[in-house]
Amino acid sequence: GAVVSQHPSRVICKSGTSVKIECRSLDFQATTMFWYRQFPKQSLMLMATSNEGSKATYEQGVEKDKFLINHASLTLSTLTVTSAHPEDSSFYICSATNPDKTNYGYTFGSGTRLTVV
Amino acid sequence: QKEVEQNSGPLSVPEGAIASLNCTYSDRGSQSFFWYRQYSGKSPELIMSIYSNGDKEDGRFTAQLNKASQYVSLLIRDSQPSDSATYLCAVTPDTKLVFGAGTILRVKS
Numbered sequence: 001g002a003v004v005s006q007h008p009s010r011v012i013c014k015s016g017t018s019v020k021i022e023c024r025s026l027d028f029q030a031t032t033m034f035w036y037r038q039f040p041k042q043s044l045m046l047m048a049t050s051n052e053g054s055k056a057t058y059e060q061g062v063e064k065d066k067f068l069i070n071h072a073s074l075t076l077s078t079l080t081v082t083s084a085h086p087e088d089s090s091f092y093i094c095s096a097t098n099p100d101k102t103n104y105g106y107t108f109g110s111g112t113r114l115t116v117v
Numbered sequence: 118q119k120e121v122e123q124n125s126g127p128l129s130v131p132e133g134a135i136a137s138l139n140c141t142y143s144d145r146g147s148q149s150f151f152w153y154r155q156y157s158g159k160s161p162e163l164i165m166s167i168y169s170n171g172d173k174e175d176g177r178f179t180a181q182l183n184k185a186s187q188y189v190s191l192l193i194r195d196s197q198p199s200d201s202a203t204y205l206c207a208v209t210p211d212t213k214l215v216f217g218a219g220t221i222l223r224v225k226s
Contacts, residue, residue, distance in 0.1 A: 111160040
């Protein structure tokens, strides 16, 4: 089945620094990847949609200059949290899909727990 | 109005009973519907997907879709304590996947 690898699983960083999270599709071409954020006891909130080779589309209220998304290949998307602050501490999850496939599914990475101190 | 609505629960059922989870959505153009299970601190895992009206069964799970009523449900038969988790309904108004807030299910042994 489709597998998405997300790294790191946990990261602790100092306030003001940047953190990069990687999301890789291991056995399929992910033309579209999604980035979600989940705060404790809340649902997954879509942050942005990235299509390979083009700029990401951000959801309303998400700062594109703070959450940099790069989807340079069909198997890799990265999310960089720039100038991180404690309020950015959250569970970040990526999802990958290929809408060109019939009844395409969405495969999730294992998530990254970000703690900003 | 939220795009995907679920009762947050918690829904408590005894072991062996049927758990019924419900979800409504606002975008009539939605084509794909999913149920995910999420354990605390973990990523969601796919339970069922359904694309056309009617029922779809997979083991102890049955998904039901009614596009006219914009309603999708998940039945879990013979509920087990290990089924205790948050169940997320998700729909695709376009290519992106939009989640409901989730329903907490507690199965008591």
